Each structure stands twice: as structure tokens, then as C-alpha cells.
Amino acid sequence: MKKLFFKTSYDADPFGYFGEFGSRYVPESLIPALDELTKAYEAAKSDPIFEQELLDLYQHYSGRPTPLYFAKNLTEKLGGAKIYLKNEGLNHTGAHKINHCLGQGLLAKRMGKKRLIAETGAGQHGLATATVAAKFGFECTVYMGAVDVVRQRPNVFWIEQLGAKVVPVEFGTKRLKDAVMAALQDWIAHPNDAYYLLGSALGPHPYPSMVRDFQSIVGLEVKEQLLAAEGKLPDYLIACVGGGSNAIGIFNAFLDDINVKMIGAEAGGKGTGKIGDHAARLQGQGRLGVVEGYKSFFLTNSDGQLEPTHSVSAGLDYSGIGPEHARLFKDGRVNYHAVTDSEVLTAFKLLAKTEGIFPALESSHAVAEATKLAPTLSKDKIIVVNISGRGDKDIFIVADALGDTNWKEFLKTKAN
Amino acid sequence: MHPLEKQFEKIKKENRLGLMTHVVVGYPNLETTRELVKTMSESGADYIELQIPFSDPVGDGPTIREANTAALENGVCVHDAFILADRLTHEDAIATSLLFMTYFNIVLTYGIEKFCHDAGKAGIVGLIIPDYPLEAESHEHLESEAEKNNLVLIRFASLDSTEERLKKLGEKAEGFVYCFSTRGTTGVRSDIDGGIQPALALVKKYFQVPAAVGFGISNAEQIRTLKGSADMVVVGSALVKACESGGKEGVRKKMEELVIALK
Numbered sequence: 001m002k003k004l005f006f007k008t009s010y011d012a013d014p015f016g017y018f019g020e021f022g023s024r025y026v027p028e029s030l031i032p033a034l035d036e037l038t039k040a041y042e043a044a045k046s047d048p049i050f051e052q053e054l055l056d057l058y059q060h061y062s063g064r065p066t067p068l069y070f071a072k073n074l075t076e077k078l079g080g081a082k083i084y085l086k087n088e089g090l091n092h093t094g095a096h097k098i099n100h101c102l103g104q105g106l107l108a109k110r111m112g113k114k115r116l117i118a119e120t121g122a123g124q125h126g127l128a129t130a131t132v133a134a135k136f137g138f139e140c141t142v143y144m145g146a147v148d149v150v151r152q153r154p155n156v157f158w159i160e161q162l163g164a165k166v167v168p169v170e171f172g173t174k175r176l177k178d179a180v181m182a183a184l185q186d187w188i189a190h191p192n193d194a195y196y197l198l199g200s201a202l203g204p205h206p207y208p209s210m211v212r213d214f215q216s217i218v219g220l221e222v223k224e225q226l227l228a229a230e231g232k233l234p235d236y237l238i239a240c241v242g243g244g245s246n247a248i249g250i251f252n253a254f255l256d257d258i259n260v261k262m263i264g265a266e267a268g269g270k271g272t273g274k275i276g277d278h279a280a281r282l283q284g285q286g287r288l289g290v291v292e293g294y295k296s297f298f299l300t301n302s303d304g305q306l307e308p309t310h311s312v313s314a315g316l317d318y319s320g321i322g323p324e325h326a327r328l329f330k331d332g333r334v335n336y337h338a339v340t341d342s343e344v345l346t347a348f349k350l351l352a353k354t355e356g357i358f359p360a361l362e363s364s365h366a367v368a369e370a371t372k373l374a375p376t377l378s379k380d381k382i383i384v385v386n387i388s389g390r391g392d393k394d395i396f397i398v399a400d401a402l403g404d405t406n407w408k409e410f411l412k413t414k415a416n
Numbered sequence: 417m418h419p420l421e422k423q424f425e426k427i428k429k430e431n432r433l434g435l436m437t438h439v440v441v442g443y444p445n446l447e448t449t450r451e452l453v454k455t456m457s458e459s460g461a462d463y464i465e466l467q468i469p470f471s472d473p474v475g476d477g478p479t480i481r482e483a484n485t486a487a488l489e490n491g492v493c494v495h496d497a498f499i500l501a502d503r504l505t506h507e508d509a510i511a512t513s514l515l516f517m518t519y520f521n522i523v524l525t526y527g528i529e530k531f532c533h534d535a536g537k538a539g540i541v542g543l544i545i546p547d548y549p550l551e552a553e554s555h556e557h558l559e560s561e562a563e564k565n566n567l568v569l570i571r572f573a574s575l576d577s578t579e580e581r582l583k584k585l586g587e588k589a590e591g592f593v594y595c596f597s598t599r600g601t602t603g604v605r606s607d608i609d610g611g612i613q614p615a616l617a618l619v620k621k622y623f624q625v626p627a628a629v630g631f632g633i634s635n636a637e638q639i640r641t642l643k644g645s646a647d648m649v650v651v652g653s654a655l656v657k658a659c660e661s662g663g664k665e666g667v668r669k670k671m672e673e674l675v676i677a678l679k
Contacts, residue, residue, distance in 0.1 A: 015551050017555065020555065023551070023552065023555070024549065024551075025520055025547045025548065025549065025552060026474075026547055026549065027474070027475045027546045027547055027572065027574075027596075028546075028549065028571075028572035028573060028574045028577065028585075028596070029572075029574035029575070029576070029596050029599060031549060031574070031577070031581065032574065032576035032577060032578060032581070033576070035578075035581075171478075171481060171482070171485065172471065172472065172485070177472065178472075181472055181474055184474055185474065185477075185600070185601050188474075188475070188599065188600055188601060189599050189600035189601070190599065191576060191599060192576070192599075287525065288524070289521045289524060289525060290519075290520045290521045290524055290547065291472055291521055292472065292474065293474070293547070298521075300471075300521070300525065302525070303493050303494045303522065303525060303526075304470070304494070304521040304522050304524065304525030304526070305470065305471040305488060306471040306472055
């Protein structure tokens with residue numbers, strides 16, 4: 001049996017600090033709920049039945065293990081390092097988000113909770129939460145920024161079909177960060193019967209550690225799969241980083257393998273020159289801060305007010321970054337690069353045409369980074385790219401960005 | 417004796433509940449905020465919270481959250497709060513104790529040491545930072561910096577706080593303890609959670625300092641139900657609303673209603 005829960009030298013201390021980042025900066029009214037959650041999580045982690053149940057769900061419900069696929073055509077086209085794709089898009093619901101939703105859903109059930117609360121940006125986490133709610137029989141409320149509701153209508157429709165309620169968040173920037181706040185406020189009001197199913201490796205302790213642990217299956221599988229295929233560890237891992245759940249998921253099992261280099265791809269948007277044009281927190285403009293319950297780097301102004309962000313992908317359009325990533329950045333263990341919207345669209349088209357795979361726009365950031373890196377490396381090197389989700393959900397954005405006239409005609413006809 | 421304590425002695429002598437009121441700095445604008453504080457002070461507020469607006473005020477419900485957003489849209493910055501406090505203290509010679517209320521990111525970004533130092537100089541006597549928990553002290557040292565400047569960092573208690581937790585919170589608490597009357601965010605509510613009375617009894621067991629009850633307190637009737645169990649009440653959103661509908665006079669009227677109920 002796989003050992004799902006393990007320690008690394010980058011883990012949080014008992015107060016949830018990853019070095020100087022993380023912990024739980026929340027109103028006193030949330031402390032009892034977070035204490036209860038921490039206790040329940042620690043107990044679940046050391047219970048072999050919990051682990052077995054989760055591994056069963058991963059396999060039989062979500063379809064794990066997801067393939068680690070050698071992208072031969074892309075590798076040949078780029079003419080450098082071998083590129084492998086960890087295809088998380090083949091999970092049930094189409095992205096890695098289901099991993100931590102199954103883990104947290106199972107935990108919520110153990111805790112006897114009746115309702116799940118979630119926030120969502122691109123809608124993938126909301127979809128995965130609603131899915132788990134349907135499966136386990138929870139009520140479910142999904143908060144989504146009003147801007148994202150417009151951008152990701154298909155996911156909203158599906159979430160509702162699963163029986164969950166989508167609440168558009170109309171305040172602030174009407175995006176992911178505001179959805180997080182609305183979800184937190186719902187939880188503050190209902191700490192006893194509701195479970196806040198946080199969608200990334202961020203927020204107050206123990207969420208960053210817990211979400212990472214439930215996502216670590218990704219890296220564990222990669223290790224096993226690549227050893228079987230190549231007999232060695234990868235030279236590079238690349239993943240996109242919004243809050244950072246898919247990235248920490250693939251990185252975690254390799255953090256103590258010092259020869260494995262790692263790159264996190266941030267949303268460079270229209271370019272990282274100006275605040276508001278991007279969502280890159282680690283390219284010089286992010287400030288140390290405490291927002292939404294955790295300490296990390298955030299895009300804020302000189303007073304500490306959160307600044308607006310932009311990305312072609314709703315899932316990366318977020319002004320903070322998970323606290324373990326902040327530590328991995330500060331310690332120099334992981335490098336973080338920014339990828340622009342236009343590089344992302346180019347990478348999306350490239351992977352579609354060379355390998356027949358539509359990566360989500362979020363994951364396309366990682367693909368773009370790989371297309372830059374691979375040609376600079378020799379052919380015996382190996383890069384593993386995390387395709388955190390599939391791109392079907394992005395049909396409206398991609399069609400619009402590529403200016404497809406037939407698609408526009410189709411939309412007009414449908415609207416009539 | 418610290419000004420917070422001194423005022424509480426007075427409250428006790430007058431055999432009544434204390435009242436802390438709330439303004440959002442720069443809402444509806446800076447000049448009005450200054451006038452509102454003066455009005456509240458003249459009308460009998462014992463303590464006044466000056467909230468420094470933040471973009472993501474996680475503990476605040478719609479009324480105060482929107483006031484935060486509006487103040488920021490008006491271009492209010494953190495520096496303005498210090499100027500306002502300084503003017504109220506030194507130009508208006510306000511008799512009421514002023515506290516800064518804001519979220520920790522504002523303090524952290526300003527610089528913890530500098531924030532406490534400048535606040536003390538501006539005449540602030542206490543800090544209310546809802547997202548700064550006890551455990552953060554070993555990393556951030558906000559409480560010790562506050563102390564150096566004769567500022568009290570107010571501690572909190574919630575309806576669900578365990579006895580073990582209250583015991584820890586009660587040790588070395590100063591000024592008063594801020595008790596959440598309800599689960600949820602700030603904002604006007606029609607009644608008071610039935611859980612508040614037993615929770616206050618527990619708070620009294622572990623805290624030597626007076627218990628202030630806030631969140632959802634908006635009228636005289638609610639204040640009367642807290643007599644005997646609480647020492648102070650905090651009214652925020654209801655006064656923001658009174659200002660929205662009736663301006664300075666609206667606030668004066670609301671204050672009259674609240675102050676009568678304290679006795």
C-alpha cells in the first residue's frame with residue numbers, strides 16, 4: 001500500500017509556520033473551529049482506515065493513478081530535454097482539485113459535518129466540491145466572484161446540477177480573493193455544522209498542510225511511474241502556481257531529493273511591469289503580508305491594501321500564494337517564473353497540435369515554461385510538467401482569445 | 417493608571433454599562449469622521465474605535481465592509497488615520513479614549529514598531545486587531561511593542577472559546593476583553609444569541625478585566641439585556657447606519673438612545 005502521509009524538511013511547525021510564513025491569523029471566533037479541524041485531521045492521518053478509504057476513492061472514484069505520459073512529439077519539436085506530462089486532467093471532474101476534495105470530504109464526514117462551504121475561482125474547485133458533496137450527501141454552498149461567474153458559466157451550471165448552491169460574490173474585486181472572504185465569513189457564522197472545504201494550499205493552519213498532503217499523491221505517483229519508465233528521478237518538475245495546490249502536490253514527494261529542480265509558473269498576465277496587469281507575487285512586486293488568515297507574499301500597495309490582479313486563467317488570478325511556496329521561494333528550493341497570457345495561449349495551441357491534449361489555461365502556464373526550458377537542456381535530461389487540469393472548460397476564453405469568428409457566430413445563433 | 421482603566425473606574429462609580437462606539441476613518445469622508453468622533457464623545461461614548469480601512473476586512477459584515485471600501489475609494493490611506501487621531505487628541509482635546517481598530521496586515525505593512533510608536537504619539541491608547549491571535553506574539557511581538565508605547569492590545573473571546581483557551585487569553589489581559597456576542601461578522605441583528613450569557617460567565621471566570629460585548633448590538637433593548645452580565649457594549653454598524661441616514665444629527669440621536677440604556 002502507498003504511504004500517503006509523510007514528512008519533509010519543509011513542513012510547518014506545530015503552530016503552522018513554514019519558516020516565517022503561514023500560521024493562522026484569524027479572529028478568535030475561528031480558533032475553536034480550527035483547533036477542532038487540526039485535531040480531527042491529525043487523528044485521521046494516523047488512522048490506516050482513513051488512508052485506505054481515501055486511496056480507494058482516488059482509484060475507483062477519480063480514476064487514479066493518472067498517467068505519466070512521455071510527450072514524444074513535443075520533446076522532438078523542442079529538441080532538448082525529454083518532456084513527461086502528468087495528466088491530472090484525466091481525473092474525475094477534470095482537474096487535480098478532486099484529490100483534496102475527496103480527502104476533505106472524507107474528513108468532514110468523519111467530523112459529522114452537514115454542509116460544505118467552498119470558494120472557487122475558475123470553478124474547478126467548486127465543481128469538485130459539489131461533486132464530493134453529492135457523493136457524500138452534504139449540503140453545499142459555493143462562493144464565486146461575480147466576475148468569475150460570468151467567465152466560467154459552464155462550471156456554474158454543472159455545480160448547480162450537482163445540487164450545490166452558487167453564491168456570486170458582489171463585493172471587492174468580485175474575484176477569487178473575495179470569494180475566499182465570503183466563504184470564511186460563512187464559516188465564522190456557522191463553525192459547528194459546516195465544514196470549510198478550502199480549495200488550495202493556503203488559508204489558516206492546518207489548511208496549507210492538509211491540502212498539500214491530500215495532493216501529494218500526484219508526486220508520489222510521478223516518482224513511481226518515472227522510476228518504472230526511466231529508472232531515475234526527474235531533473236525538473238514544472239507546475240503552475242496560483243494558490244499552489246497542484247504545484248505543492250507534485251513537488252512535495254521530491255522536496256528532499258536535492259537534485260530535482262523545481263519551477264513554479266506564476267500568472268504573468270499582460271506582463272509583470274505594472275501592478276494590476278498580472279498575478280505574479282514572487283517577481284519583485286509582492287509584499288510580505290497577512291491576508292485571509294495566513295502570512296505570505298501578496299500583491300498589495302504600500303499601505304497593505306490588496307491590489308487587483310489579472311490573468312487569462314481564472315484559477316491563477318489570485319493576489320496571494322500558499323505559505324509553503326513562500327518558504328520554498330525564500331529558501332531558494334523552488335524557482336518561480338512568470339508566464340504571460342500570450343505565451344500561455346501559444347503553449348495551449350502547441351500542446352493541442354503536437355500531442356492532442358488540451359491543457360487548462362492554468363496548466364498551460366507550466367507547459368509554456370517547459371517550452372522555454374527544454375531546448376536549453378541536453379536530451380538526457382527529464383522534465384515533468386504537471387497538467388493540473390484539462391482545457392475543455394476554457395472553450396469560451398480560448399475561442400475568444402483566438403478570435404474564432406465561427407465560434408462567435410455559433411454563440412450568436414445560440415443566444416437567439 | 418492607564419486611561420482605559422481610569423475610564424472604567426468612572427463607569428463603575430456611575431453604576432452603568434460602558435459604551436464603545438466605532439467609526440471608519442474616511443467614511444463618508446475624513447472631515448465628517450472627525451465631526452462624528454466629537455459628537456460621540458460629547459454624547460457620552462466612553463471609548464471610540466477608529467477603524468483604519470482595509471481592502472479585505474474578514475470580520476466585518478456588509479455595513480462596515482462597504483464603509484471600508486468606500487473610504488479606500490475616497491483615497492483614504494493609513495497615514496490619514498494617524499493625522500486624524502493626532503488632531504482629535506491635540507487640536508480638539510477630545511476627552512474620550514481613542515483606540516485604533518484594523519486588520520493585522522495594515523500594522524505589519526506600516527511596520528509594527530513604527531505603528532505602535534506613531535499611534536502612541538497620536539494619542540491612541542489601545543489597539544483592536546481581530547486577526548491577531550495570541551500565538552502570533554512569539555513571531556510578531558505586537559503586544560510587547562504596544563506595551564512600550566503605553567497601548568493596550570485588546571484580547572478577544574468567542575462563544576465557542578474553550579475554558580482552556582479562555583484561561584490562556586485571560587492571563588495578562590489588559591484594558592478589557594472584547595467578547596463576540598454572536599457567531600458571524602459585524603452588523604446589526606435583531607436579537608442577541610442566547611449563548612452569550614453562559615459564555616460571559618466563563619469569561620468572567622478567567623478575565624480580571626471588564627468584558628465588552630460587541631457584534632450585532634444596535635439598540636437600547638439589547639443593551640438592557642446585557643446588564644448584569646457585561647461591563648461594556650460596543651456599537652458599530654448601527655452608528656454607521658445612523659450616519660448614513662441622518663448624518664451627524666442621526667448619530668447624536670442614536671447616541672442618546674444608547675446612552676440612556678446604559679444606566
